[in-house]
Amino acid sequence: MENNRLILTQKLTKIYSMGQHQLYALKEVDLSFGPGEFAGLVGPSGSGKTTFLNIVGSLDIPSKGKVEVLGRQIETLSHKQAAELRKRHIGFIFQTFNLLPVYTVFENVEFPLILLGVPASERRQRVMEALEWVKLADRANSRPSQLSGGECQRVAIARAIVKKPALILADEPTANLDAQNSHNILQIMVRLNQELGTTFIFATHDEKVIGYLKRKITLVDGKVTKDEIFSSPPVMEGHHESP
Amino acid sequence: MSLLKLALRNLLGARLRTWLNVIVLSFAFVAIIGLQGVYEGMNRQAMQAEIDAEYGGGQFWHPEYNPYDPLTLQQAHGSPPEKLQAMIDNGLATPILILQGTAYPQGRFYPVLLKGIDPNQKILTMPSFVLKNHEAELPALIGERMADSLKLKVGDTVTLRWRDVNGTFDAREASIVHVMRTTVQAIDQGQIWLPLPRLQQLTGMNKEATLVVLDKDVKNIPENTGWVFKDQKTLLRDIQELVKTKTVGSSILYIILMLLAMLAIFDTQVLSIWRRRKEIGTLMALGMTRWSVVKLFTLEGALHGILATLVGAIYGLPLLTLFARKGWGMPEAVDSYGFAIGERIYPIYSGGLILGTALLVLIVTTLVSFLPTRRIAKMKPTEALRGRFQ
Numbered sequence: 108m109e110n111n112r113l114i115l116t117q118k119l120t121k122i123y124s125m126g127q128h129q130l131y132a133l134k135e136v137d138l139s140f141g142p143g144e145f146a147g148l149v150g151p152s153g154s155g156k157t158t159f160l161n162i163v164g165s166l167d168i169p170s171k172g173k174v175e176v177l178g179r180q181i182e183t184l185s186h187k188q189a190a191e192l193r194k195r196h197i198g199f200i201f202q203t204f205n206l207l208p209v210y211t212v213f214e215n216v217e218f219p220l221i222l223l224g225v226p227a228s229e230r231r232q233r234v235m236e237a238l239e240w241v242k243l244a245d246r247a248n249s250r251p252s253q254l255s256g257g258e259c260q261r262v263a264i265a266r267a268i269v270k271k272p273a274l275i276l277a278d279e280p281t282a283n284l285d286a287q288n289s290h291n292i293l294q295i296m297v298r299l300n301q302e303l304g305t306t307f308i309f310a311t312h313d314e315k316v317i318g319y320l321k322r323k324i325t326l327v328d329g330k331v332t333k334d335e336i337f338s339s340p341p342v343m344e345g346h347h348e349s350p
Numbered sequence: 351m352s353l354l355k356l357a358l359r360n361l362l363g364a365r366l367r368t369w370l371n372v373i374v375l376s377f378a379f380v381a382i383i384g385l386q387g388v389y390e391g392m393n394r395q396a397m398q399a400e401i402d403a404e405y406g407g408g409q410f411w412h413p414e415y416n417p418y419d420p421l422t423l424q425q426a427h428g429s430p431p432e433k434l435q436a437m438i439d440n441g442l443a444t445p446i447l448i449l450q451g452t453a454y455p456q457g458r459f460y461p462v463l464l465k466g467i468d469p470n471q472k473i474l475t476m477p478s479f480v481l482k483n484h485e486a487e488l489p490a491l492i493g494e495r496m497a498d499s500l501k502l503k504v505g506d507t508v509t510l511r512w513r514d515v516n517g518t519f520d521a522r523e524a525s526i527v528h529v530m531r532t533t534v535q536a537i538d539q540g541q542i543w544l545p546l547p548r549l550q551q552l553t554g555m556n557k558e559a560t561l562v563v564l565d566k567d568v569k570n571i572p573e574n575t576g577w578v579f580k581d582q583k584t585l586l587r588d589i590q591e592l593v594k595t596k597t598v599g600s601s602i603l604y605i606i607l608m609l610l611a612m613l614a615i616f617d618t619q620v621l622s623i624w625r626r627r628k629e630i631g632t633l634m635a636l637g638m639t640r641w642s643v644v645k646l647f648t649l650e651g652a653l654h655g656i657l658a659t660l661v662g663a664i665y666g667l668p669l670l671t672l673f674a675r676k677g678w679g680m681p682e683a684v685d686s687y688g689f690a691i692g693e694r695i696y697p698i699y700s701g702g703l704i705l706g707t708a709l710l711v712l713i714v715t716t717l718v719s720f721l722p723t724r725r726i727a728k729m730k731p732t733e734a735l736r737g738r739f740q
Contacts, residue, residue: 166635166731187639194637201735205632209363221356222637266636 113274113306114140114163118172121158132158134329135172140308145300146322147309155329156310160276164197165189177273194222198267202279204259206251213247216265223270237269241295257288264292268299278310289315357649371618375658378611380666382604383707387670387697388678389600393593394698397586402475403534405585406563410434410577415560423450424513427558433572434562442568444471445559447549451512453542455500463541464512466549473565476537477530481545486525488548493538497529504529510542515554522552612718619651619722630726631734644723651719655712673697
C-alpha cells in the first residue's frame with residue numbers, strides 16, 4: 108500500500124446496461140482513502156453512492172478504471188478472493204440491518220468470527236467485547252425480532268466491528284432509525300473510529316450522518332463534484348448527548 | 351461451528367415449515383419401508399408355501415418329464431433309481447406319479463392332472479393322510495379352487511378317465527374324501543390327488559413315479575441317478591420371476607411416494623431461496639463464497655432427510671413392529687394374484703431394506719435440495735442484497 112493508503116480509485120466507471128441504453132452509475136471517479144478516515148459519500152438517490160461502496164467492498168466490479176483496496180486490485184479478484192477480502196478486512200452495515208433472523212444477537216455477532224475460524228473461547232470473548240461497545244451485552248440471547256430498530260443496527264455494528272476490520276462500509280445506516288437512535292449509533296461509530304482506528308465510509312443523504320463526517324464527498328450523477336475535509340465535524344461540538 | 355451446525359440452526363429456526371416437511375418426508379419413508387416389507391413378507395411366505403407344499407428340498411424328475419408339455423406325461427414314468435428308492439424307504443423322499451386325465455363332473459368334460467401321492471408321506475404339508483384306508487374304492491383329494499371349478503364337495507363322486515401303461519383308456523368313479531384349503535394354487539387348480547399305490551395298480555405302473563420330492567432337510571443330494579435333479583432355486587425360478595414383475599408394480603408406488611416427498615422438499619428449497627435472497631446477499635457480504643452458500647442450503651435440505659429418518663423411526667418402529675407381529679389381513683380377491691398368499695401377510699423388514707431406504711431418501715433429498723440452490727451460484731451479491739434475482 109503506497110503512502111499507507113487504504114483505497115484508491117482511478118477513473119472508476121460503472122455502467123449498467125438497460126436494454127439498449129447504458130446507464131453510467133459512476134463516471135471516472137478518482138478518490139483515495141487513508142486509514143482512520145470517517146468519510147461519507149453524499150448525494151441524491153441514483154448518484155452512485157451505493158455502487159461505489161459495493162465496488163470498494165468487492166461485492167461488484169468496475170466496468171472501467173482501477174480500484175485498489177488494501178493493496179488488492181478489485182477488478183482482478185476471483186469470487187473466492189473477493190469473498191476472502193470481505194471476510195478478513197471489510198465490515199458492512201446496511202440500511203435494513205440484514206441480521207440473520209434465526210440467530211440470537213450473540214450468534215449474529217459471532218458469525219464473522221466463525222467464518223474466520225476463530226476458536227470458540229476467543230470468539231466468546233470478542234463477541235462480548237463487541238456487544239459491550241454497542242451496549243447490548245445484556246441482550247446477547249435475544250433474537251432480532253425482539254429488538255428495536257436502533258438495537259438491531261447496534262447489533263449490525265457489533266457484527267461489522269467484531270473482526271476488527273480495516274474498513275467498514277455503511278450504506279444508509281440511519282435511514283430506518285429515528286433521530287435519537289441515529290445519533291446514538293453514529294456516536295458509537297465515531298468512538299470506534301477513534302479508539303480502533305477503523306476507517307468508516309458512509310453512503311448517505313441523511314443530514315444527521317453528514318454532521319458527524321470528517322470528510323464529505325458529494326456525488327452527482329456518478330461524478331465527484333465536491334470533496335470536503337473538516338477539521339472538526341459540526342455535530343461533535345457538543346450538540347448531542349451520548350446514549 | 352461447522353456449516354452443518356449452521357444449517358441445522360437455520361433449519362430448526364424455520365420451525366413449522368421444517369417440521370411439516372420432515373413429517374411429510376417421514377410418512378413417505380415409513381410407507382416405503384412398510385410397503386416393501388409387505389412385499390418382502392409376501393414373497394417369502396409365497397416361496398415358503400411352495401417349498402412346503404410342492405417343491406420340498408428339491409425334486410428328481412423322470413428324464414421324459416416336462417411340466418410344460420402334457421404330451422410327455424404318457425412316457426414320463428418309471429421306477430425310481432435305487433438311490434432314490436432308498437431315500438423313499440427311509441422317509442427322506444416321496445414319489446409322485448402324474449398322469450394326464452379327464453374328469454366328468456355332472457356330465458361336463460374337464461381336463462385334469464391325476465397325481466398319485468403316498469398317503470403316509472410327511473415330506474409335503476398337504477393332507478395326503480386323508481387318502482389312507484378309506485372305504486371308497488378310489489378316494490380323491492382336491493383343493494378348494496378345484497372343488498369350486500368342478501362344483502364338487504366332500505362325498506360327491508366324479509368319473510375319472512386316463513390311459514394306462516399300455517395307452518388303453520380306463521375309468522373309475524372317484525369319491526371326494528376331502529377338500530383342502532391351500533394358498534398354493536399349483537397343488538390345487540386342475541389337479542386331483544389319489545393314493546399312489548391305487549393309481550399305480552389301476553394304471554399298471556407298479557412302483558413307478560414321475561418325480562420324487564426330497565425332504566427339505568436333505569443335505570446330500572445323490573448323484574448319477576439317471577433322473578434329472580431340480581434344486582429349490584430352479585423350481586422357484588418361475589415364482590421369483592413373478593415376484594420381480596410384482597416388484598416393478600410396487601416400485602411405481604415407491605417412486606410416486608418419493609416424488610411426492612421430493613416435491614415438498616424442492617418446493618421448500620425454491621421458496622426458501624426466494625424468501626431468503628437478502629440473507630444470501632448478507633452471507634456473501636460477510637465473506638461466504640457462493641459455493642459455501644450453496645453448500646449451506648443443500649445441507650439444510652439434506653438435513654430434512656436425516657430429521658425425517660429420526661422422526662420416522664419414532665413412530666415407524668413401533669408401528670411397523672406391530673404390523674410385523676399382527677400381519678396384514680388380505681382380502682379374498684388376492685387369491686387370484688398369481689402365487690401363494692396367505693390370509694395374513696407378515697411383513698419382513700430387513701436391515702438392508704431400512705438402511706437402503708434411508709440412504710436413498712438421503713441421497714435423493716440432497717440431490718433435490720441441491721438443484722434449486724444452483725441458482726445461488728449465479729447470484730450477484732449486490733442483487734441478492736437488494737432482494738432481487740437475476
